[in-house]
Amino acid sequence: MISGLNKNKVAAILEITEDLNQIKDIDSLLDRVLLAARRFSRSDAGSIYLLENQKLRINYVQNETLIQKESGKKYLYQNHAIDINDKSMAGYVAMTKKPLIIADAYKLDESLPYGFNRSFDQHASYHTRSVLTVPLIASQNRLIGVMQIINSLNDQKEAVPFRSEDELVVAYFANHAAGCIEKAKMTREIILRMISIAEMRDPEETGNHVNRVGAYSIEIYSKWAFNHNVNEAEIKKIRDVLRIAAMLHDVGKVAISDTLLKKSGPLSNEEYFQIQRHAILGARLFKNSTSDWDDMASEIALNHHEKWDGSGYPGKVDDIFCETRAPGLGKKGCEIPLFARIVALADVYDALTSQRIYKDCWPEEKVIRYLQEQKGKHFDPELVDVFFSIYEVIRAIQNKYGDN
Numbered sequence: 001m002i003s004g005l006n007k008n009k010v011a012a013i014l015e016i017t018e019d020l021n022q023i024k025d026i027d028s029l030l031d032r033v034l035l036a037a038r039r040f041s042r043s044d045a046g047s048i049y050l051l052e053n054q055k056l057r058i059n060y061v062q063n064e065t066l067i068q069k070e071s072g073k074k075y076l077y078q079n080h081a082i083d084i085n086d087k088s089m090a091g092y093v094a095m096t097k098k099p100l101i102i103a104d105a106y107k108l109d110e111s112l113p114y115g116f117n118r119s120f121d122q123h124a125s126y127h128t129r130s131v132l133t134v135p136l137i138a139s140q141n142r143l144i145g146v147m148q149i150i151n152s153l154n155d156q157k158e159a160v161p162f163r164s165e166d167e168l169v170v171a172y173f174a175n176h177a178a179g180c181i182e183k184a185k186m187t188r189e190i191i192l193r194m195i196s197i198a199e200m201r202d203p204e205e206t207g208n209h210v211n212r213v214g215a216y217s218i219e220i221y222s223k224w225a226f227n228h229n230v231n232e233a234e235i236k237k238i239r240d241v242l243r244i245a246a247m248l249h250d251v252g253k254v255a256i257s258d259t260l261l262k263k264s265g266p267l268s269n270e271e272y273f274q275i276q277r278h279a280i281l282g283a284r285l286f287k288n289s290t291s292d293w294d295d296m297a298s299e300i301a302l303n304h305h306e307k308w309d310g311s312g313y314p315g316k317v318d319d320i321f322c323e324t325r326a327p328g329l330g331k332k333g334c335e336i337p338l339f340a341r342i343v344a345l346a347d348v349y350d351a352l353t354s355q356r357i358y359k360d361c362w363p364e365e366k367v368i369r370y371l372q373e374q375k376g377k378h379f380d381p382e383l384v385d386v387f388f389s390i391y392e393v394i395r396a397i398q399n400k401y402g403d404n
Contacts, residue, residue, distance in 0.1 A: 013040075013173045019032075020033065023240055025184065025239070026188045027243060028236065028240040029181060031060060033180070034047075034048055036173065037149055037174070038149060043151055043162075044153055044159065045062060045065065047060065047150075048060045048136075049082070050136075056146055061075050061076050061078055062076075066124055073390070074395075075124060078396075079402075089148070090146045090148055100132075103129075105129060105130075106128075128150055132148070132167060134167075137174075137178055139182070144185070152166060194251060195247065208403050209350055209351075209354060212346075213249065213346045213347050213350055214242075215243070216349065216397060217243065217339075217342050217346045218239045218243050219397070220346060223390050242296065242339060245299075249347060252278035252279060252283070252301055253278045253282075255278065256275060261275070283320050284320055285298075296339055299339060302314070306331045306335075306341075306344070308333060308341070308377060308378060308380050309332065311377075313330065315331065342383060348378070349387070352366075352370065368388075372384065
């Protein structure tokens with residue numbers, strides 16, 4: 001494999017792989033892997049499928065043509081699974097563990113076992129032509145997924161067939177990226193196991209709930225950052241840690257009594273104060289570290305129940321390790337850290353739109369009306385505007401991580 005590549009490309013792949021090993025969040029990692037593979041092959045679009053329950057589930061999508069459209073980003077949150085068999089190109093590659101190059105997806109030889117599903121093209125008004133599909137194989141020859149690169153582009157930005165060199169480069173890169181993906185996937189699974197502990201205590205804290213809150217949060221942040229001219233490198237850095245930190249926003253509930261968390265009747269003032277302590281208890285879990293991720297997780301856990309008008313909790317806390325204290329005055333406006341303000345909005349939206357044992361979900365119109373009413377009260381008014389400017393993406397996330 002290496003003999004077919006020039007030294008510069010091998011060096012570039014090894015350098016990128018070293019950077020990939022520093023990324024914590026699986027979605028941030030898939031974004032970088034797919035972007036790098038597309039740049040190596042000068043391609044317009046691509047997808048990564050990961051192996052889940054003996055199926056290939058689409059986990060990440062990029063498409064430069066569609067992203068130019070106002071609604072293009074919603075396709076990032078597709079929720080589609082295919083069988084591992086010879087009926088599709090991705091399934092065939094997963095089954096054989098060998099790369100596959102297709103010059104024109106619409107002109108496949110009828111003798112081939114696999115076909116091309118045109119439904120995405122038809123729905124998105126896109127035209128797939130050339131396709132390069134490679135397996136993602138981790139240690140001990142274990143398949144963890146498939147990467148599919150679409151529409152190699154010439155200098156005139158026209159779709160052309162992939163070259164044999166593209167196959168060598170992308171397949172070699174995929175071999176290195178697979179190990180990074182496996183490690184990041186394990187990190188996500190550990191996080192979800194931690195959350196499942198909280199779920200045992202509080203039925204509101206589910207795996208899908210925190211996946212949605214994490215995804216909502218990074219999209220709200222990305223749009224806010226774009227509006228504030230934050231550079232792309234900084235946005236990527238923040239997205240990498242924000243999703244996981246947001247997912248752990250209520251982890252402090254593991255330390256609250258079941259009697260209080262599951263009480264159906266009204267809470268006394270003392271009981272309500274004890275419930276509020278979960279914000280402080282959650283912040284404590286991350287406070288003794290110097291990493292950016294721990295700092296952000298602690299900040300979000302402590303502050304995501306604060307309200308823009310100052311009526312939230314736990315208020316201004318001088319020492320989160322002090323056991324005896326009265327409730328503090330609520331933080332107000334920009335006293336509340338940005339990432340906590342973002343998670344506050346994401347968390348409430350998801351709570352209102354989710355079905356629970358003890359409540360029905362609100363109709364969409366009622367949720368929209370409530371969020372608008374809470375601009376400048378519960379929520380940062382600028383973030384509410386940002387939220388609705390990407391509402392189509394928010395709904396796509398909701399569909400991908402649905403409870404049913």
